[in-house]
Amino acid sequence: MPELPEVEVTRLSFADRIANAHISDVRVGKPLRWPLGVMPTSLIGRKVLGVRRRGKYLLMDLNQGLLLWHLGMSGSLSFSSDGAIANMSPKPHDHFDLQTTHGLLRLNDPRRFGAVVYADSEASASAQKLLGHLGVEPLAGQFDLDTFHKNLKQRSAAIKQVLLAGDIVVGVGNIYASEALFLARIRPTVRANRISRLRAEKLRLAVIDVLAHAVAKGGSTLRDFSNAEGQSGYFQLEANVYDRAGLPCRQCGHLIKRLVQGQRATYFCPVCQKP
DNA sequence: CACGGATCCTGATGGC
DNA sequence: TGCCATCAGGATCCGT
Numbered sequence: 001m002p003e004l005p006e007v008e009v010t011r012l013s014f015a016d017r018i019a020n021a022h023i024s025d026v027r028v029g030k031p032l033r034w035p036l037g038v039m040p041t042s043l044i045g046r047k048v049l050g051v052r053r054r055g056k057y058l059l060m061d062l063n064q065g066l067l068l069w070h071l072g073m074s075g076s077l078s079f080s081s082d083g084a085i086a087n088m089s090p091k092p093h094d095h096f097d098l099q100t101t102h103g104l105l106r107l108n109d110p111r112r113f114g115a116v117v118y119a120d121s122e123a124s125a126s127a128q129k130l131l132g133h134l135g136v137e138p139l140a141g142q143f144d145l146d147t148f149h150k151n152l153k154q155r156s157a158a159i160k161q162v163l164l165a166g167d168i169v170v171g172v173g174n175i176y177a178s179e180a181l182f183l184a185r186i187r188p189t190v191r192a193n194r195i196s197r198l199r200a201e202k203l204r205l206a207v208i209d210v211l212a213h214a215v216a217k218g219g220s221t222l223r224d225f226s227n228a229e230g231q232s233g234y235f236q237l238e239a240n241v242y243d244r245a246g247l248p249c250r251q252c253g254h255l256i257k258r259l260v261q262g263q264r265a266t267y268f269c270p271v272c273q274k275p
Numbered sequence: 276c277a278c279g280g281a282t283c284c285t286g287a288t289g290g291c
Numbered sequence: 292t293g294c295c296a297t298c299a300g301g302a303t304c305c306g307t
Contacts, residue, residue: 002300033283056301073301074285093285109306111284113301128301157278166302173300262279265298282304288297 002071004138005214007056010071013227014079014105015051021102022047023062029095037057037126038065038118048100055134055170065120066173067098068130072113079105079228086206105228133233135168138207139215143169149200152192159195160188160263163207172207175242176214178267180206186274188266189259241267 002010002095047063058069063152071077081103090097096107096116119127135151136142151168152159162168163177172180181188181207186199195203218227240250245258249269259266 006300070301072284073299075300109284111299111301112287113283155277161278164301175300263281264301278307280305283302285299287299290296291294 001206001212002056002075003173003176003209004053004056005176007058007071007171008053008215008273009218009227010077011051011053011058013088014077017081018048018060018079018100018102018105019050023097023098024101025097027090027099028101029090029097032095032109032112033070033115033207034117036116038242043067043098043118053167054137057131065118066122066127066261068115068117068119068127069107069252070115070117070130071107072109072111072115073111074111075107075114077107077228079103089184124242133167135166136157136170136171138169138171138211143204143208145197145201145204148204149195149197152195152200155192155252156187157192158261159186159192160266162192164262169207171211174264175239176210178208178242179240180210182269182273183210187270187275188261190267190275240268243267 023043023046023111026043028036028040029063040227041064046065049061049063051063052059060067060069069077080086090106091108093108093110094106095109095112098105107116117126117130121127122123122131137149148168155162155168157165160177160181163172163180165175166172170268178188180203184199186203238250241256243265244256244267247256248254252269252271254269254271256267257270259268
């Protein structure tokens, strides 16, 4: 479900409200992608210091250790400060509850590709196994052209798949990869190491632009996205190419094409986007 | 070490 | 209406 913008919007919707809360209970539902890595009851009494984001992970700092949250393909978080949701019994796909003195943080994830993982510190092996290989943050001023272009030159895979891999720059998922490549006018099948410095700069700016814009719009192109306050689902950002196979390009009118790369759908305009 | 494919799981959708 | 195949926002593991 979530790419970087959805994760960030989710974070913004509850981080302030949960800060300084104390964990009063933990409920674990069906197994998620990875085990929690600690006895759930051992978290009771700890204090939530804040919530950061790294790529598509949310990092919840506790006064001792931290929790890493990932929403996978179909996950979403809800947080209720009042008692309304706090008293609601879990629905079938509610697989993790963090009850705090400020409210209930609940993970709903039908496909269970998401996870909540405890780590003693961000530098610990369990955290680094998940975070250690991640690329730079695109919206934190660390995403510079020299490094980006140098990294692209070392990769022979298609640029779409290199973006998705997340080890050069994080947060670009399947929707925004197609959208960014459209904005940069680059064909998704172009090998990364064949991209000129000039085109790498266009792509860098396109990635920043599409992600920042989606965060600012408070949501995304996702049909069923809702933040942790339950505000949902407006399709605010109009996709240029994603899920538009057979429809006319908004720029030139030619028909958008769909192809499959690494078992993932890719959409592009064969006229606007050059090999 | 980078690449391509298989894999985890459930629900929605479309064709017949 | 039922059944089956296909597809879906992610990321890891494995063989090459």
